[in-house]
Amino acid sequence: MENLYRRIRQLINTAKLPSKKETMMAISSFEKKERLIFFGFCFVLLLTTIVILENINQQFMVEVPMRGGSLSEGVVGTPRFINPILALSDADRDLTSLVYSGLMRKSGDGTLIPDLAKSFQISEDGLSYTFILKDNIYFSNGTPVTADDIIFTIKEAKDPIIKSPIKGNWDGVNVEKQDEKTLVFTLKQPYASFLENATIGIMPASLWGNGPIELSSYNINPIGSGPYQVSGTKKGTSGIINYYDLISFKKFALGKPYLDKITMHFYPNEEDLLNALQNNEIDQMSSITPENAEKLKNEGYNIETSVLPRVFGLFFNQNQNNIFTDKNVIKAIDQAINKEFIIKEVLKGYGLVIDDPIPPNMVAYQRILSDTKTSHEDNLEKAYQILKNGGWTKGADGILEKVSIDKKKKKNNKTTAKLEFSISTGNAPALSETANLIKNDLESIGMKIDVKTFEIGNLNQAVIRPRKYDALLFGEIISHESDLFAFWHSSQRKDPGLNVAIYTNPKVDKILEDALVTVDEKSRIKKYAQFEDQIRQDMPAVFIYSPNFIYVVDKNLYGLNIDHITSPGDRFLNVYNWSILKDKIWRIFIK
Numbered sequence: 001m002e003n004l005y006r007r008i009r010q011l012i013n014t015a016k017l018p019s020k021k022e023t024m025m026a027i028s029s030f031e032k033k034e035r036l037i038f039f040g041f042c043f044v045l046l047l048t049t050i051v052i053l054e055n056i057n058q059q060f061m062v063e064v065p066m067r068g069g070s071l072s073e074g075v076v077g078t079p080r081f082i083n084p085i086l087a088l089s090d091a092d093r094d095l096t097s098l099v100y101s102g103l104m105r106k107s108g109d110g111t112l113i114p115d116l117a118k119s120f121q122i123s124e125d126g127l128s129y130t131f132i133l134k135d136n137i138y139f140s141n142g143t144p145v146t147a148d149d150i151i152f153t154i155k156e157a158k159d160p161i162i163k164s165p166i167k168g169n170w171d172g173v174n175v176e177k178q179d180e181k182t183l184v185f186t187l188k189q190p191y192a193s194f195l196e197n198a199t200i201g202i203m204p205a206s207l208w209g210n211g212p213i214e215l216s217s218y219n220i221n222p223i224g225s226g227p228y229q230v231s232g233t234k235k236g237t238s239g240i241i242n243y244y245d246l247i248s249f250k251k252f253a254l255g256k257p258y259l260d261k262i263t264m265h266f267y268p269n270e271e272d273l274l275n276a277l278q279n280n281e282i283d284q285m286s287s288i289t290p291e292n293a294e295k296l297k298n299e300g301y302n303i304e305t306s307v308l309p310r311v312f313g314l315f316f317n318q319n320q321n322n323i324f325t326d327k328n329v330i331k332a333i334d335q336a337i338n339k340e341f342i343i344k345e346v347l348k349g350y351g352l353v354i355d356d357p358i359p360p361n362m363v364a365y366q367r368i369l370s371d372t373k374t375s376h377e378d379n380l381e382k383a384y385q386i387l388k389n390g391g392w393t394k395g396a397d398g399i400l401e402k403v404s405i406d407k408k409k410k411k412n413n414k415t416t417a418k419l420e421f422s423i424s425t426g427n428a429p430a431l432s433e434t435a436n437l438i439k440n441d442l443e444s445i446g447m448k449i450d451v452k453t454f455e456i457g458n459l460n461q462a463v464i465r466p467r468k469y470d471a472l473l474f475g476e477i478i479s480h481e482s483d484l485f486a487f488w489h490s491s492q493r494k495d496p497g498l499n500v501a502i503y504t505n506p507k508v509d510k511i512l513e514d515a516l517v518t519v520d521e522k523s524r525i526k527k528y529a530q531f532e533d534q535i536r537q538d539m540p541a542v543f544i545y546s547p548n549f550i551y552v553v554d555k556n557l558y559g560l561n562i563d564h565i566t567s568p569g570d571r572f573l574n575v576y577n578w579s580i581l582k583d584k585i586w587r588i589f590i591k
Contacts (some may be wrong), residue, residue, distance in 0.1 A: 065558055065579030070261035072093065074282040078240055082222040083166045084201030085157050086214065090287060091266055093569035098246055098262065099140075100201025100224035101253060103183075105132050108561025108574040112195050116145055116202060116225065116253050124276040126190030126519040131198070133181045138251045139204045141228035146350045149179040152205035167198040184393035190517040192524055193482040201226065225249075227576040242267060258559070268546035269350035277301075284553040287568050290348035291430075300377040302555045306562040309359035312475040313543040314423065314438070321470040322420050326402075328430045329419065330392030330539040335383035336441045338376045339544050346433045350548040357488065357535050358528060359478050359546055361564055362432060373586050384445045386483050392419060392446075400446035424463050427453045434544070435473050465495040468554045472500050479566045481528055485512045488535070501540040506535050556580045 015219040077091035087096045105115035114120065118134040129287050137145040156162060160172045187194065202225060207218055219243065229244035231587045237244050249258040255491040266280050267273045274292060288296075289567045295331060297303045314333065316324040318577040323329055341571055354358055374382075395401040400419035415574040423438065432453045439449040454463055463469050478497070486492050489512050492499035508531060515527040535541075549565060564571070 063582050065258045066581040066583050068259050068260055068581040072263040072282045074265045074276050074285040076267055080141055081219050083219050090568050095571040097221030097569045098228045099222045099226045101202055101226040102199040104195055104198040106573050118269045127187050129185040130182045139223050139225050139251050139255050140253055141223050145225050147183050149202050149205050150418055153203045190519055192519055195482045197479055227252045253312045257576040286551045288550055290350040294348045302553050304553045304564055306549045307361045307546050308549045309361050309478045309566050310475050310546050312545050313541045316473045317469055328386050330387045332383040334542045335379050336445055337438055338441055342434055342437055346430050351545045353480040354543045354546050356532050358532055380445055394446050421470035422450040422452050423471045423473050424452045426456045426459050503540040
């Protein structure tokens with residue numbers, strides 16, 4: 001064995017490649033055909049080697065964003081209060097998302113991450129939140145962000161004179177400066193969603209502290225610490241702002257954004273917005289109707305969608321019409337409504353069928369739905385049988401009716417109830433179309449339905465606030481789970497509460513009260529699962545759909561994440577990670 005090894009070593013040591021002269025002499029000795037074959041093999045070998053090396057190279061390379069480039073986006077509306085305390089319209093909130101940043105920031109996947117804060121700590125009893133600010137954090141005018149700016153912002157949000165739409169988030173919350181970098185928030189009782197409140201954009205006290213913030217010029221010329229800063233505006237002849245130019249803020253706490261510039265254009269209506277897109281005046285736009293989204297999709301535009309935390313359904317008022325005290329009626333309504341057809345016809349597929357009060361984009365609370373599907377005709381038959389078994393029969397006029405006997409009366413103790421009621425809703429096309437489709441479904445099994453549509457302002461003032469409706473086709477906006485208290489706790493049955501089903505259940509009240517103050521996520525999830533089960537049993541409403549947020553996006557945009565947005569302005573939550581320029585580098589060089 002040792003001799004064999006020694007022999008192999010000798011062969012290796014004596015082996016050598018032929019010289020250039022020897023190689024040329026060998027090739028010249030080939031016949032013409034042999035030479036063609038030889039060079040053919042050499043070409044194949046070279047090509048194969050290049051392909052193999054390229055494949056190996058691609059396996060080690062990844063696509064990464066590069067800094068540079070710009071985007072222009074269109075919005076319906078005109079900004080008036082680019083101010084985290086007063087922002088009301090979508091235009092206001094869009095610009096506020098771009099210009100301001102808070103102690104915390106919601107990331108694209110729905111989780112909360114520190115922004116201006118370096119760290120935070122929650123006390124064991126959930127009553128105290130301590131935030132430590134990062135070093136070297138600045139507003140876009142170059143002044144440092146300090147603890148005093150945070151205290152000023154919260155104080156203004158709580159001011160009853162200002163009437164901020166987010167005032168309720170800060171009632172009962174006290175904030176104190178422990179030192180120049182440390183803030184302590186003290187709550188009267190634990191509040192599970194407090195960290196979301198800490199995403200409020202921070203305003204520079206040195207600029208806003210000299211007069212009423214409602215009248216300040218900084219409402220339209222904002223200074224914040226967010227990923228972008230205003231570099232210029234253009235107004236039309238009427239004085240209305242046509243667009244804002246925003247440039248990346250290099251001192252943004254989470255790192256300089258990739259895109260150099262974003263221009264936000266504003267239009268009076270959706271038609272002008274569409275024309276701007278098709279005339280290449282803008283690259284992107286959001287919050288358009290499903291009909292227009294379908295047209296643009298067919299024209300080759302890139303459409304991104306995300307289910308919004310909106311719960312649309314029929315909410316029943318037993319105080320106005322006592323037929324809703326019969327659970328068989330609610331079960332039959334739920335069975336008869338063709339929810340899939342509503343999604344298809346009204347929303348053009350841009351929505352999701354729901355059966356529960358918790359929005360589907362709250363991932364932790366999602367239920368596993370059955371894949372078993374039956375035809376609409378079968379569902380109508382089931383709905384009719386539910387009513388028949390419950391004592392409802394068709395009268396002479398074809399409308400279902402039910403005879404009940406009052407044993408306390410000696411004479412005329414029979415009463416007949418007709419299965420008829422009205423559906424009140426807004427005059428928005430999606431709502432009125434949905435109401436009429438529901439009417440058709442329910443009338444096909446013997447109910448009599450009257451659809452009443454109202455201008456949105458009139459619906460709120462004359463119908464919802466005084467609770468003057470039989471059934472209300474209505475949409476609930478649930479930004480986070482704590483909002484469920486406002487929609488379902490019995491204390492919220494009367495105006496200004498939002499419990500439009502006028503629902504009362506002491507067990508649900510207790511669950512919602514406990515959930516509000518339960519900081520531990522797993523324990524809170526269990527409570528909301530119990531809440532959902534109880535609502536399913538009591539059936540105070542029939543839930544129909546959650547609509548999609550529709551976003552027309554530049555095909556070259558990289559890094560967009562809108563999977564867990566709660567409002568249109570949330571599309572900019574991770575805007576600092578957006579890019580339109582990309583490159584490929586070896587994986588080992590990524591930091």
